[in-house]
Amino acid sequence: MKSFRTLLLSSLSGVVCEKAIGALAAVASNHLFATLYGAHFFGELQFALSLAYVVSSAALIFSAQAVSPIFGRHPRLRHLVFYRTFRLRLGSTLGVTLLFLIIVALLTQSSSGALMLIAGLVMLCEPVALGSLMAYAETKPWVITRAKAYASGIRVLWLLGAAHASVGAVVAAFAWPLEAYVAAAAPFSRYRTLAFNRPRSLHGSETVTRTLIARGLRIWPAIAASVLVLRMDRLLLGALxxxxxxxxxxxxxxxxxxxxxxxxxxxxxxxxxxxxxxxxxxxxxxxxxxxxxxxxxxxxxxxxxxxxxxxxxxxxxxxxxxxxxxxxxxxxxxxxxxxxxxxxxxxxxxxxxxxxxxxxxxxxxxxxxxxxxxxxxxxxxxxxxxxxxxxxxxxxxxxxxxxxxxxxxxxxxxxxx
Known part of the structure; x- marks a missing residue:
């Protein structure tokens, strides 16, 4: 019992350290945006972000759950897996994002549509987020934690700048895609050569691609459902x-x-x-x-x-x-x-x-x-x-x-x- 309490307290302290900066930044960001622009624009922003996250789940076929097991079990194949996964993620993400942006641009003309277009930019971070998976595979989680801390700080600073400059809600909303880019780009910069430099040997590349697609399609329904559970409330209430x-x-x-x-x-x-x-x-x-x-x-x-x-x-x-x-x-x-x-x-x-x-x-x-x-x-x-x-x-x-x-x-x- 004593050892379990020790484990519980140590785990709780680890969670507090990991979540503290992100939670404080989220609260500070919501405070700034909500108090500056009011409940109406805050509701429009939350609806736009929720719609973007749900739509982006269509591009999550090559998710962390599908890729991580290969990273962990086959270190020698990591370059090849990273190289192929980056291209697969890039293609699926660009396709879904561009379709989303085109539909929003054609069907909406108000400030709500502008917020949706900005929220859609968050979806483009999916290929670059592959760097975080590699950091976990190489047991370097501090790389991710540090990047998220920087990104959270940048989001708050952007909103503070928007408040000081008295710009509109649309400009302030860029804080969310900016945060996503910084959080994903910092870990990716360590492993960018794996994405852009072709492996010395492409032997087994087709097998890796088939494995990624098969794993991804098998896990994707659960991934999409979990995203929908998290964001469905705002979409549903936003319509009612x-x-x-x-x-x-x-x-x-x-x-x-x-x-x-x-x-x-x-x-x-x-x-x-x-x-x-x-x-x-x-x-x-x-x-x-x-x-x-x-x-x-x-x-x-x-x-x-x-x-x-x-x-x-x-x-x-x-x-x-x-x-x-x-x-x-x-x-x-x-x-x-x-x-x-x-x-x-x-x-x-x-x-x-x-x-x-x-x-x-x-x-x-x-x-x-x-x-x-x-x-x-x-x-x-x-x-x-x-x-x-x-x-x-x-x-x-x-x-x-x-x-x-x-x-x-x-x-x-x-x-x-």
């Missing part, structure tokens, strides 16, 4: 309510998302030493349950803290114009208890390689979020995504454990031959 209300909702949801990312990171940090070392699926499941209990306790403490400190902190960040988002933020933090539990239990699915169940869970969540605004009253529409996500997770895990218990009872009651 005003952009001002969407801005208020996004202000609350962004804080909750920052907290939920802590749960996911903690689960992945603790899983190798706690869940992945288990012998057999049953043992890994029991250890994952134990991990989820500890994560739930951390989320419960945060919920209590949000009840007492949530209002003053929220008003300090966004101001009284966003005051309607305070109960939405507190409710979302309460629902995060379920999200933290899910992060712990999901490590069991990863350890057992039950990828189909992971995809089913994402599909259930998407259906729940998509139907929730039409089930709840209009006055409660801002609470719908968080409530639907929590309820779908509870239903999914109840079905999984219920089915497992029925199978266990069935085997125990079989007559001995």
């Amino acid at each position: 309510m005003s952009k001002t209300d969407l801005g208020i909702y996004s202000a609350a949801a962004s804080l909750v998302e920052q907290w939920n990312s802590v749960g996911t990171t903690l689960a992945l940090a603790l899983a190798p030493a706690m869940v992945f070392v288990a012998r057999g699926e049953e043992q890994s499941r029991n250890k994952a349950i134990r991990l989820s209990v500890y994560l739930a306790a951390i989320a419960a403490v945060a919920m209590v803290g949000s009840l007492f400190l949530g209002r003053p902190v929220f008003l300090l960040i966004y101001g009284h114009a966003f005051e309607a988002g305070i109960p939405v933020m507190i409710f979302g933090t309460a629902c995060s208890i379920v999200t933290f539990v899910d992060a712990g239990l999901t490590t069991w699915l990863i350890a057992a390689r039950r990828y189909r169940l992971m995809t089913v869970k994402l599909i259930v969540t998407i259906v729940a979020i998509g139907s929730s605004p039409f089930v709840l009253p209009t006055a409660l529409m801002m609470y719908a995504p968080a409530a639907a996500t929590a309820l779908s997770i509870v239903v999914f895990w109840a079905a999984v454990f219920g089915q497992g218990q029925r199978i266990k009872v069935h085997h125990e009651t079989l007559p001995v031959q």
